[in-house]
Amino acid sequence: MMGCMSSPDPAAELTAIFAVDVAAADPTGCAAVLGATRRLRGFIDQVEATVTRRMIELHEQQGAAPAADVHAQTGGVSSAEGKRKERRSKTLDEAPSFEDALGAGEIGAEHVDALANATAKLDDDVKHELFDREDDLLDDARRLSPEEFGRSVRDLARVIERDNGIERSTRQRRSTFLSRKTNTATGLVEGRFALHPELASKVFGPVDRHVSTLIKEGAAAGDPECVDRSVDRNRLAAEALGELVAAGNRHLHPGTGDVTLIADAHTVASGDLTDESVCETGDGSAVAPATVSRVMCNARVTVVFVDEHGVPLSAGRTARNANRAQRRALRAMYRTCGFGDCDVPFDRCEMHHIVPWEHGGSTDLDNLIPLCSRHHHVVHEGGWTLELTDDRTLTVRQPDGQVFTVSEPDVPPQRRRRRTVDEQEPAPERVRERQPAA
Structure with a gap:
């Protein structure tokens, strides 16, 4: 059974911190300040996770800004750190006792991040069985450093996978299948498959190699998720599979799909x-x-x-797609996704038309801006609008018309800066914008 956990009193912890003259403190006094700081930080991290959870709900239910973007916009953190905070909140949903322990100062946010990273790539069955041992995981988190805890979780996951056993070859081959169907309620095409090991190696060997290539390219471009290897390999695997199938597995380059x-x-x-x-x-x-x-x-x-x-x-x-010369010209203006503070590299972005083609928009430089896949979906499916002035100042508006951010290209030596909504500026003479639905 887990021990009883109580949340710290933030006021009491602050009082304890300010009661010590750090400049003249002895080791005991310094340790007391660090202990109070840890408990206060745990309380703040728990509050932040709760707020992040609410922002995720608002994004999914009402089309509000993604939680990671709000963190980057208002929290003074990088886009990568905003995504990490979002993953942390989702992991605490799966392991509620960790949230209580975090608020009580018994573990740190890095322990939660270690759990998130160690379980991100697990099959659902393995992950569920691992979280069934939540009490044991929390005991390990209390006594181990974040690095040691992360290794411990990965070791336990490997044991679970091994103990699941390996089916006999003949049974595996009889059980191999690939099926798909259209869900009439959602309209989604749903697929299921199970491959015997030999066939799986033929399919996933090229996929894994291409995923490694994508990670190396991302790291070379400075993508933080690729640099620290926290990128979601499952997502990259899906992209790699699509590219390989579309290109006939003859050459590793983005393929062109035929979609009607x-x-x-x-x-x-x-x-x-x-x-x-x-x-x-x-x-x-x-x-x-x-x-x-x-x-x-x-x-x-x-x-x-x-x-x-x-x-x-x-x-x-x-x-409809921008040609090579146009992409080069845009790359000279943008290092990353043009949406506010997003740090997804340009080479991983899609070219978005400010004025949609169906509204008369052209595939010209002054009507194009690079957007990562996530923000491309936010603009189209989320109903957000973009306004671009002649000097390429971009204004991003939420579905309710409220300005979310105003930014400029991050081309050197000009540094992109964010403007607050309170900054009042004369309206530009000519603004191109994505036309609202009639």
Whole structure:
């Protein structure tokens, strides 16, 4: 059983800290200050995790700013640290006793981060069995340093994986399958698979090697998640698999997928679905108009004109993606994603049209800005809007119209700076913006 934990009294801890003259303190006095500081920091970390959890809920339910972005915007931390705080809050959801221990000052935030990193890549079954031993994990966290605790969690996970046993080869081959179906309730294409070891090595060997390449490229570009190896390898594995399949596994370069989306011009332009709307994939699965708009930002679009009966009249092709010269020009202006303080490298960004193509926007430099995949989704599916002035000052507005951030390109020697909403400036003479739905 876990011991009883009580939260510290922040006022009492502050009193204890200020009661000691550090300049003249003896070892006992210094240790007392450090102990009070640790307990006070644990209380603050617990409050921060609770607030982060609420910000995650607001983002998922109301389209508010992502928690990591709010941390970077208001907390004076890097984008990578904002993401780490978000992961920390999610890990405390899975291990509630760790949150109590954190608030009581019995463990530190680094212990929670070590648990998050050690469990991030585990299969769900292994992770669930590991968290079933939450009491033992917490006992280890109390007595071990964060580094030692992280190693202990990884060792325990390996034991669980080993104890699960290995099926016999014949049974594994009989159990191998790959299936997919469309969930009629959500419209998502859901897949399930189980591969015997030999087949898995053929599939995941190239994937793992390409993931390593992506991590090395990210580290060379200065991506903090790649530098400290905290990047989500599962996400990179999905990207690597898509690239390898699309490219026929002949050459490691981003492949071009052939995606068919069918939508009527009014629905795409307005963003509104009506009884007369058509907005679906080639196999009839429904998609949102915002998703069609986002896909068209980086696609070669074939426009097919049909009559009132749906009979094709003519078809033409229009290049929608920025060419190499345009990407080079944008790279000269942006080191990273153009969305506020995001630090995702330029080479991992997608080119977003400020004025969407369906609203008459062109694939020109003054209508393009690099966005990482996460912020590209925020703009399209989240309903956020971007406004770009002639000097490339970017204003980001939330769905309710409130300004979230104002930033400039991070091209040297000019350093991007953030402006607060309170800074009042004359409105620019000409502002291009993503047009709201009609």
